[in-house]
Amino acid sequence: MELIMIISASNQKGGVGKTTTVINLGAALAAAGKETLLIDLDPQGSLSQGLGFQPDKVIGGSYELFANKPVEILWHSENLAVLPTNINLADVSNDIVKNNKHGPTSILKRTIKPLAADFEYILIDTPPNLDYLTLNALGASQYVIIPCQCQLAAVRGLELFARTLEDLAEINDSLEVLALIPTMYTASRKIEQDILTILQNDYGDKCRPPLPDRVEYLRANAEGRAVSGDLFDYWIDLAAFVIGKGGK
Numbered sequence: 001m002e003l004i005m006i007i008s009a010s011n012q013k014g015g016v017g018k019t020t021t022v023i024n025l026g027a028a029l030a031a032a033g034k035e036t037l038l039i040d041l042d043p044q045g046s047l048s049q050g051l052g053f054q055p056d057k058v059i060g061g062s063y064e065l066f067a068n069k070p071v072e073i074l075w076h077s078e079n080l081a082v083l084p085t086n087i088n089l090a091d092v093s094n095d096i097v098k099n100n101k102h103g104p105t106s107i108l109k110r111t112i113k114p115l116a117a118d119f120e121y122i123l124i125d126t127p128p129n130l131d132y133l134t135l136n137a138l139g140a141s142q143y144v145i146i147p148c149q150c151q152l153a154a155v156r157g158l159e160l161f162a163r164t165l166e167d168l169a170e171i172n173d174s175l176e177v178l179a180l181i182p183t184m185y186t187a188s189r190k191i192e193q194d195i196l197t198i199l200q201n202d203y204g205d206k207c208r209p210p211l212p213d214r215v216e217y218l219r220a221n222a223e224g225r226a227v228s229g230d231l232f233d234y235w236i237d238l239a240a241f242v243i244g245k246g247g248k
């Protein structure tokens with residue numbers, strides 16, 4: 001087995017579909033037969049909870065990546081493993097500030113390496129801010145997928161995110177935007193159509209088709225699973241696009 005790529009789902013705005021992207025793209029990669037690991041780096045632990053792991057009960061979890069301890073991977077289903085959030089993850093930013101030998105944003109880049117032998121794709125879910133956890137995730141990734149709603153404020157927020165990616169080039173010059181996902185899209189709203197056009201102009205081929213706003217996402221989220229039926233086709237297509245990229 002050889003690691004092909006590490007992808008972070010990231011955007012400093014909350015509620016835009018980062019966790020949804022990790023769960024559904026992860027399920028689609030696993031369905032395509034790829035050994036996939038999902039890492040929950042959000043202290044709020046929605047990915048972990050969604051998949052049935054309670055952060056106050058998880059022993060170790062993704063926190064260990066910052067504590068120089070070996071991590072214990074948990075299997076979720078065929079080809080799909082999870083490194084969930086442990087309650088201590090919330091302290092990582094403080095710990096890093098206090099004890100920062102190797103540079104505060106490149107810890108994960110080092111500690112994720114032992115996991116590369118067992119997986120082809122690693123997807124990292126990040127918190128809704130630009131704190132150390134997010135910077136470490138981006139510092140360890142070759143690619144970032146950015147979910148973004150078709151709202152003016154969200155597009156403005158993307159400019160700040162793009163600047164962060166530029167700053168990160170200092171620690172990780174191979175980081176690249178893999179895809180931008182216009183999420184929770186309502187095609188009948190003119191304002192959303194206009195903003196989609198802006199995103200398509202700004203991101204070109206990287207801008208994926210809009211992901212429609214569907215109540216099934218809320219249901220799937222509550223039940224801790226990927227979406228099913230026609231809605232899952234979106235993620236099968238995205239997985240095919242990701243697989244087609246190959247490694248770098």
Ligand SMILES: Nc1ncnc2c1ncn2[C@@H]1O[C@H](COP(=O)(O)OP(=O)(O)O)[C@@H](O)[C@H]1O
Binds near residue numbers: 128212217
């Ligand atoms: N396409 C969609 N249509 C409707 N609801 C969605 C869609 N994508 C995500 N959601 C819902 O929106 C909420 C926020 O999504 P989530 O993935 O948790 O965002 P983030 O991780 O960025 O905070 C969740 O309740 C999720 O189920």
Ligand SMILES: [Mg+2]
Binds near residue numbers: 019047
């Ligand atoms: Mg989330």
